[in-house]
Amino acid sequence: MRLLLAAPHSGSGKTTLALALLLALRERGLKVQPFKVGPDYIDPTHLEAASGRRPYHLDGFFLDEKGLLSLFRHGARGAEFALIEGVMGLFDGKDPLGEVGSTAQVARLLKAPVALVVDAKGMAGSIAPLALGFRDFHPGVRVVGVLANRVGSERHAGILKEALEAVGLPLLGWLPEDPALALPERHLGLVLAGEAKPPLEALRRAFRVDLPRVLELAASAPPLPEAPPFLPERRPPRVRLAYAWDRAFAFYYPEALELLEALGAELVPVSPLEDEALPEAHALLLGGGYPELYAERLSENRALREAIRRFPGPIVAECGGYMYLSRGLWVGERFFPMVGLVPGEARMAERPVLGYREVEALRDNPVARKGDRLKGHEFHYARLPPSPSPAWRRLGGEEVEGYTDGRVLASFVHLYLPASPGAAERLLRSAEGGALSGPPS
Structure with missing residues (x-):
């Protein structure tokens, strides 16, 4: 069984209704696997809190039809309802028209x-x-009912x-x-579920x-075609990859x-907020998050x-991790020194x-090797000055970043x-080339 929740526009309450429905399905005794369309790191934390299962991302810009089917099957294994x-x-x-990168594309x-x-x-018959x-609107998208x-x-x-009947x-x-059902928000969207618990009991009632x-209606979904495994056959561990994981850094795709x-x-977690030393590792991954909220403690x-400044292995830092590696972060009129491996100082702006x-x-x-092309997304309010050694050129223009x-x-x-996947393999090979760094386990 599978069902997709969509809306006419952002802010309609998709996450709130998804949480309520997840709770109702679990109360019925079903194992429910949540998924999130699009490159969103925040809503999935709430879906996980309600379902007890880690959500996966379904995005038609990142993956083709075969890849989406593979990921869906991978994520839904062992579940009775998706x-x-x-x-x-x-x-x-x-x-x-939403042909690519939309909820409609995933639904199709x-x-x-x-x-x-x-x-x-404020709505009655107009619904x-x-x-x-x-x-x-689209023959390939089957809207079967409404959640208000x-x-x-x-x-x-x-x-x-x-009116709907x-x-x-x-x-x-x-x-x-009811204000008691609202999910707390901040400038990048909802507050992470780990910071402020969603009102699950109020939603359930x-x-x-x-x-x-x-x-x-969920059972009316037709069978899906077969798809190849989403992940390659598992290899024995060959490198230790330390990755930032705490309230300041938590934006990673689980897949x-x-x-x-x-x-x-x-994978070995490390907290830039709490830990005073890196674990033994060959490479370091600093994901996105909210370093601006914890700038003083990070500093x-x-x-x-x-x-981190002395770490000799490969380092990959994305968004919040980029800010953390810079010379420092401005929050209002206050400056907080950061790692200093990357030139420039990060400042918050009003527009994303x-x-x-x-x-x-x-x-x-x-x-990546020079000339390799990769896909990703941006969503940030921070700015850093142009780099003397930029990493990327954005396709379709001359913008470097x-x-x-x-x-x-x-x-x-x-x-x-x-x-x-070749980029992930290159990261591990880059890590294999260096010695294990950090204190003994």
Whole structure:
């Protein structure tokens, strides 16, 4: 069984309804596997809190049809129900009609029935033509029902149900308008589930759902074609890869970490906030996150900053990791020294830089040879001055970005390694070339 939750636009309540439905399905005794469409690191933390299973990303820009099918099958193994949370509006993507990088693309490729999440505040009969338009817009996208958010009352829900039934769509469930059900937000979206727990118990009590109908519609999804294994055959561990993991750095694609493990990496977490020494490792991965929120503590941990500065192996730093490797980070009028392996100082701006990226390596680095092309995405408010040794050129223009000296790669681009497994293999080979660094285990 599988069901995809989509919406007319961002902010409709997809994550909130996904959490409520996950809880209802688990209460029914089902093993539910969540997925998230698009390059989102934050919503999946909430989906994991509600499901007890690690979500995977489904993105039609990063992966072709075969790759998406492989990843879906990989993620759904052992589950009885797959719940896919969409991104933005149903047809919002890389192009105007949402053919690539959209929730609709994933729905088509996975032949997944779609439940439309509608913010129903201030809406009555108008929900019917809205839902009807989404149902009839694309023949390959099958909208089978509606989940309503911010409903005023039982009577309001009855009006919405009657209006939808008039156009042949069921109201599958609804949540009332209640501030206690809201998920906390910040400038990059929702707050991570580890920082502020989602209101799971309140959602469980408030959710009104026709679960038998949901199960019936999810079961109507047709069989999917066979697909090759998503991961290569697992190799014995050959390198130790330390990766930053704490409240300041937690943005990683789980399928990318699993790919590194399958290729022979032993992943060892390290906290730039808490640890004073690096573990024994051949290479270091500094993912994205919120270093600006923890700048003072990161700066005060001089021991680890110095250990990273002296680390001789390959280092890959993405977005927040790039900021951490820089000379320092400005938060308002305060400056906090950072690692100093990368030239420039990071400053926060008011407007974000965001979007999918295809980049070409300008010189050899730990994951690419000069001329190699990789896929990724950006979403950040920080800025760093132009580098004297940029790592990437953005395809389709002359814009350059990031920094590399061949051993260190630092960039605002979050690379999607499963789209280019050779880049992950190159990282491990780069790590094999150096001695094990760090204190004894």
